Amino acid sequence: MAWITWKRVIEAGLDGEPEYVERAKALVAFHPECAAHNRRLVALRAGVAAVAREETIGDAQFPAFMAGVWEGIEAPQRSRPGFWAAFSLVAAALVAATAMGYILLGGPEPVNATEVEYVGTDLEDATVDWYNSSNGVVTIQVNMQDDDL
């Protein structure tokens, strides 16, 4: 961490930041690694300066430039392409939220059969009985003659 910190001090000093200039000078003067880092930064800056060119819009070009600005200002603004994407996203989110709500909050009441209302059979000579056990289980018994399958 200290390595990164002193490098940044040197960089800030080279950039002319007032609170770092003197500290950077001291580091560069007394530490060879700091001096090496400073040399690399200076070389980098010199390379930038070697090809830097001042790009300008001259006075003669300004009317054309300004005309283009006015043209852009006066052009009708296109509908934002992101609007429909956002709309679709909201619609999809609503559908998903509705589905989740349906699932989590429950749909129709679940079938809950705990009581026998009627028992019967179409088998001839067969009888049907039912009874509730103590734990709430309903048992249905079909009685047939011995020689019936």
Added chain:
Amino acid sequence: MDVPREPVLRYDSVPMDKGRLENPGEVRSAEDATLVEWANAGNAPAFEELVRRYRNEVFALSYHFVRQRDTAWDISQEVFIKAYRSLRWFRGDAGFKTWLMRIAANQCKDHLKKRRLKTASLDERIQTEMPSSIERPDEALEARELGQAIERAVAALPAKHQVAFVLREYEGLSYDEMARVMQCSPGTVMSRLHHARKKLQHALVSMGVMEDV
């Protein structure tokens, strides 16, 4: 759905109480905040004066990112169009120039992301003028090669690091100014500059144009 059109500024629709054309010199000498107020009220000359004042700063910044004059021209125009449409939200806490540079930096970043800017080949490079202090052709060539290598390496930086490096090395902004343009803290500015320089040095060493110390 029809998008309502922005009201068009015209010279004949200048409000009578702001920036009348009786004294064009008044526009030229007005401060930025005054011009913004007038432009916001529909004063075309006031907005044109703002464009006139800062067109080169915006253009230079755009050019440093895209390295093509035509593209930088288009981006610069987009910056001022966006600025005009956002004038009503200019609060004045930062200077107009800083606010404009912020729009420009964001526009350049968006352009880089959309276009996936690739470094132009050496043949497409605009011929640079040789610094007058370099008289020997081999020195000039070496400096030019280093500079072109730097340009390629800068173009390959992540957008936020590229913005930081360009604002510092090409535009000469202070850390505080950069923080306002980039909407971050000065500490973040230092961090992004550090990472940008570190990546550039690695790239230049690998290209063989800078010694690995």
